[in-house]
Amino acid sequence: MPIRPENKNRYPADWALRSRFVRFVRARNRCEWCGAENGKPHPVTGKKVVLTTAHVFDHRPEAASLLNLASLCQLCHNRHDAKMRRAGIKRRREIEGGQMALEF
Template sequence: MPIRPENLLRYPTNWPEISRAIKERAGWRCECEGECGRGTHPGRCPNLHEGAAYGTGSTVCLTTAHLDHTPENCDPANLRAMCQGCHLHLDTGHHAVTRAQTRARALADAGQLAVDVGDAATPVMPPTRPQTPHTIPAPATEQLLLDLPTTPEGTRP
């Protein structure tokens, strides 16, 4: 995912190398095991970098996600290689917070008076989504067993 210009200085200068190392650690496969909250894949996400994304068939672009949404925290335990779908779902709450902050800043810059309603006006990250295992119901089938007579050795049926 592209880094927004206002956040560029928050990333270390060697971010490309850090990001590549995380993707190599993952074997160029999405490392998400449900923390994104999509609920569309049991266990680890099957998407491979530059492969076809499950469900859509679009080309997968592997990204490096900060689990705590803090670009300065490049501890490998805080970083996951994620396909763009999982990364976007992981960041949904973070995007809502930054969108509210950007809108408030734009209104203030335009001369809109802010109403102080205390902590209620401060955007807060929503709680993480509960992880629900994705299950596909098995189709109802009947098994037909045939009791066929055996043919003597060396003869054709």
């Protein structure tokens, strides 16, 4: 996933190095969840795999420890982020509807 310009300053200065390390050294150029190989057809979708670096447990850009990062294909990354996106849409609807969601 591309970094949004408004969030760029929230990532650590060595983000590119961390991202490359996770994707190409630790994960050996494969998705850490499904094993799809970078640049090859995805076994499920058939589309060319492009690895991304995902925040797994803590989605904040500042949370860039290697234990929080994973090398994921587009399918796995989108499935992982879908839960967060759905929660964000629900929260925006509640706010726009005049009700603020409580967070504990």
